[in-house]
Amino acid sequence: MMKYSIDQLIKQADKLPPIPQAAQKALTIIRSPESSASSLARVIEMDQVLTTQVLRWANSAYYGMENRIATVQQAIVVLGLEIIQELIMTYSFSDRLYKPLPGYELQRGELWQHALGTAIGAKLISKQFHLKIDEDAYFAGLLCDVGKLVFEKLLRDADMNSSDSDQYSFLELERTSFGIDHAMLGAEIARRWLLPDNLVTAIACHHEPQSAENYKTLVAAVHVADVSMMILGVGIGIDGLRYPLEDDALKRIGMTWDDMFRLIERIAEELAKAKEMIAIR
Numbered sequence: 001m002m003k004y005s006i007d008q009l010i011k012q013a014d015k016l017p018p019i020p021q022a023a024q025k026a027l028t029i030i031r032s033p034e035s036s037a038s039s040l041a042r043v044i045e046m047d048q049v050l051t052t053q054v055l056r057w058a059n060s061a062y063y064g065m066e067n068r069i070a071t072v073q074q075a076i077v078v079l080g081l082e083i084i085q086e087l088i089m090t091y092s093f094s095d096r097l098y099k100p101l102p103g104y105e106l107q108r109g110e111l112w113q114h115a116l117g118t119a120i121g122a123k124l125i126s127k128q129f130h131l132k133i134d135e136d137a138y139f140a141g142l143l144c145d146v147g148k149l150v151f152e153k154l155l156r157d158a159d160m161n162s163s164d165s166d167q168y169s170f171l172e173l174e175r176t177s178f179g180i181d182h183a184m185l186g187a188e189i190a191r192r193w194l195l196p197d198n199l200v201t202a203i204a205c206h207h208e209p210q211s212a213e214n215y216k217t218l219v220a221a222v223h224v225a226d227v228s229m230m231i232l233g234v235g236i237g238i239d240g241l242r243y244p245l246e247d248d249a250l251k252r253i254g255m256t257w258d259d260m261f262r263l264i265e266r267i268a269e270e271l272a273k274a275k276e277m278i279a280i281r
């Protein structure tokens with residue numbers, strides 16, 4: 001089997017479209033300590049598509065506003081900066097994540113649902129256990145499998161079901177076959193997108209949280225949310241049942257197995273609502 005260098009794969013990753021400009025600017029403003037509703041509104045208003053989307057979200061049945069929200073500024077006040085940030089980020093990546101990934105045997109929309117559910121789950125964990133990493137958990141959950149977008153092309157021609165492959169996790173098989181796995185590649189893509197270190201680390205370690213040297217709580221939250229989505233059976237594909245849950249990740253958060261099963265029920269409810277709200281196809 002052919003081994004690839006990170007550089008070779010990154011060349012392919014560079015073909016991924018960049019983060020939309022308006023979204024990037026909006027995120028920079030939200031993350032800045034001097035951010036205000038009016039400065040964010042100005043950035044959003046420069047982008048017609050984003051403006052339409054923000055107004056649509058604010059007026060959706062989900063928020064049940066009595067009066068119609070007519071301006072971006074009103075929408076920001078009503079929804080709040082955090083929710084706007086999540087919606088913009090989710091919307092910006094939806095096209096990329098919505099694609100089918102034949103190499104992983106994922107149909108159109110399956111990776112997307114898995115990513116959205118992992119984002120929602122990681123944020124629910126943060127809120128329930130007062131981890132104070134709500135937004136980072138959401139973004140890291142959303143993007144943890146971004147490496148699969150590039151990696152899946154390699155898998156199309158590979159046989160990952162050889163007789164002795166059962167004893168390895170899918171991540172180990174990726175590494176043995178190609179010299180790299182989708183988590184390492186995803187982290188490299190995130191670095192190139194200039195995403196912050198904590199997100200890069202969470203993407204790199206989302207299947208092996210014990211390997212994280214920093215941001216251990218964030219990594220653990222994303223790991224547990226990712227496994228929860230697999231138990232829920234969304235976006236499983238060829239590999240989904242072949243990543244073990246690290247018990248230590250649950251311990252780090254202070255979660256029991258019962259907590260995890262309750263979490264899975266809540267993710268299912270919230271995922272259904274979010275899909276309606278974001279209205280991707």
Ligand SMILES: [Fe+2]
Binds near residue numbers: 145182183206207
């Ligand atoms: Fe993954």
